[in-house]
Amino acid sequence: MSHTNNIVKILLLSLLIGSAKELSAQFETLARAQTLLNTKQPDKIDQAVLAIDSAIRHKDTKGDFISWTTRAFIYYEVYKRADRFRLNSVLRDTIISSIRTSDKLKPDSTYQAFNQKLLVSLAQGYYNINIKLLQDSGDSEKSLIAYNRYKNLYKEIYPKTDFRAKDIEYYLAVSTVYNDKYSKDSSEKTISISKKAYEKVLEIDPANRSANLGIGLLNYNEATVLIRKLEYEVELDQIEVVQDHVVKLAKESEQYILKVYNTNQKDAKAVEALYYVYRMLMDKVKFEDFKKKCSELGIVVNEETTAQQK
Amino acid sequence: MISFRFQQPSSYDTNSKLKAVYLYNFTKYFEWPENMRTEKFIIYVVGKNDNLVTELKTLAGKKKVANQDIEIRNSANYDASVLPNIIYFGPDIIKPVSAAAAKYKNKGALVVAESAGACKSGASINFVTLESKLKFEYNKSAAIKAGLKTNDDIKAIAVSNIE
Numbered sequence: 001m002s003h004t005n006n007i008v009k010i011l012l013l014s015l016l017i018g019s020a021k022e023l024s025a026q027f028e029t030l031a032r033a034q035t036l037l038n039t040k041q042p043d044k045i046d047q048a049v050l051a052i053d054s055a056i057r058h059k060d061t062k063g064d065f066i067s068w069t070t071r072a073f074i075y076y077e078v079y080k081r082a083d084r085f086r087l088n089s090v091l092r093d094t095i096i097s098s099i100r101t102s103d104k105l106k107p108d109s110t111y112q113a114f115n116q117k118l119l120v121s122l123a124q125g126y127y128n129i130n131i132k133l134l135q136d137s138g139d140s141e142k143s144l145i146a147y148n149r150y151k152n153l154y155k156e157i158y159p160k161t162d163f164r165a166k167d168i169e170y171y172l173a174v175s176t177v178y179n180d181k182y183s184k185d186s187s188e189k190t191i192s193i194s195k196k197a198y199e200k201v202l203e204i205d206p207a208n209r210s211a212n213l214g215i216g217l218l219n220y221n222e223a224t225v226l227i228r229k230l231e232y233e234v235e236l237d238q239i240e241v242v243q244d245h246v247v248k249l250a251k252e253s254e255q256y257i258l259k260v261y262n263t264n265q266k267d268a269k270a271v272e273a274l275y276y277v278y279r280m281l282m283d284k285v286k287f288e289d290f291k292k293k294c295s296e297l298g299i300v301v302n303e304e305t306t307a308q309q310k
Numbered sequence: 311m312i313s314f315r316f317q318q319p320s321s322y323d324t325n326s327k328l329k330a331v332y333l334y335n336f337t338k339y340f341e342w343p344e345n346m347r348t349e350k351f352i353i354y355v356v357g358k359n360d361n362l363v364t365e366l367k368t369l370a371g372k373k374k375v376a377n378q379d380i381e382i383r384n385s386a387n388y389d390a391s392v393l394p395n396i397i398y399f400g401p402d403i404i405k406p407v408s409a410a411a412a413k414y415k416n417k418g419a420l421v422v423a424e425s426a427g428a429c430k431s432g433a434s435i436n437f438v439t440l441e442s443k444l445k446f447e448y449n450k451s452a453a454i455k456a457g458l459k460t461n462d463d464i465k466a467i468a469v470s471n472i473e
Binding site for chain 1: 312313314316318319320321322324327328330331332334335361369372373439441443444464467
């Protein structure tokens with residue numbers, strides 16, 4: 001956050017320029033808080049917190065946007081140290097409320113820019129938390145909270161931001177994490193989170209290749225797991241029930257993957273996936289057709305049967 | 311952000327698993343003659359189908375038919391010298407089906423095929439695909455001719471019964 005360091009120096013400078021007139025005791029407290037902030041030393045920052053909290057309560061300084069922006073920057077230093085990867089942080093809340101108070105006091109353009117830059121840093125912080133939550137704990141619910149907070153903060157500053165590309169990137173990341181999880185746990189909950197993430201992408205961009213292929217492969221692989229889990233001694237009428245479910249999934253899979261294939265008939269991933277889907281659906285004609293297409297594209301597939309004797 | 315990765319399509323052959331499950335289940339609906347219940351229960355796969363053979367070998371490692379261990383045999387072409395409990399002819403292998411049915415008359419071998427009209431050529435069971443699902447036709451007379459005692463419950467599950 002080197003830009004916030006520079007801002008801190010400018011903050012101090014602006015206060016010193018303002019100090020040409022005689023300072024009251026509370027303005028001195030505010031100046032002291034800024035000097036302590038500029039040291040960047042943890043113990044001095046802790047002292048800066050006490051000083052600024054005193055300044056924002058005093059009648060001489062509580063109505064000054066400089067006090068509130070300074071407070072936001074001082075708390076930001078503490079936040080960086082302790083709370084930057086916490087989804088819920090009282091320090092972050094204090095920074096945001098200080099910025100909002102400063103904004104209400106109609107800051108000049110310089111301080112307005114300081115406030116905005118700090119909000120952008122906090123928004124970026126939420127974005128980093130969302131990634132960390134996905135990567136480290138695979139917690140999609142908390143990650144979504146962090147992601148939405150990132151967007152909301154960012155929108156406060158840049159209301160016209162188009163988040164569609166970012167949303168697609170986010171939901172594809174969720175599906176990637178949950179796909180990896182599903183390959184290990186084969187759990188219905190896991191696959192449902194991954195599917196919902198793909199569906200979100202398709203709401204934004206119905207032709208999205210990654211989401212169409214992703215959800216198609218997910219359905220196909222889910223069907224495979226159902227058959228793989230089938231016990232050898234299952235009653236014959238139960239095989240029918242499982243097959244009904246498998247066929248439904250495979251046909252859904254086919255529809256998604258065909259969207260990709262129809263856009264690009266040389267899409268190796270789509271061609272390979274359709275080979276396996278048609279094998280599962282026992283569609284001999286299409287299965288043979290896609291087997292040939294795989295061979296033409298140099299894709300090695302697992303083959304089923306070659307009858308030797310007619 | 312986390313870079314997007316696709317799942318790989320599973321190469322697992324679901325059709326072979328289904329066939330293995332069916333073949334094992336058929337053992338519940340037939341009774342083999344005494345002489346076919348003393349040694350290993352042989353399932354003989356005719357035709358090249360590595361996935362099915364692998365699946366059946368997995369089955370053989372886990373299950374028995376009554377007290378009999380299961381043995382899986384496989385050859386690309388039909389070998390009449392093998393006397394199996396179940397013989398499965400792979401897709402579209404039709405010519406040797408009638409020869410096998412004749413050869414195993416009263417010997418106690420369940421002939422299973424996967425070709426149009428196989429039940430009329432002497433197979434007791436014929437796998438068919440219907441609405442993208444694996445099902446089977448049943449020929450009770452062929453099973454009786456093969457020397458097997460039959461259980462009519464299988465008739466209700468078969469997609470069609472051929473006499």
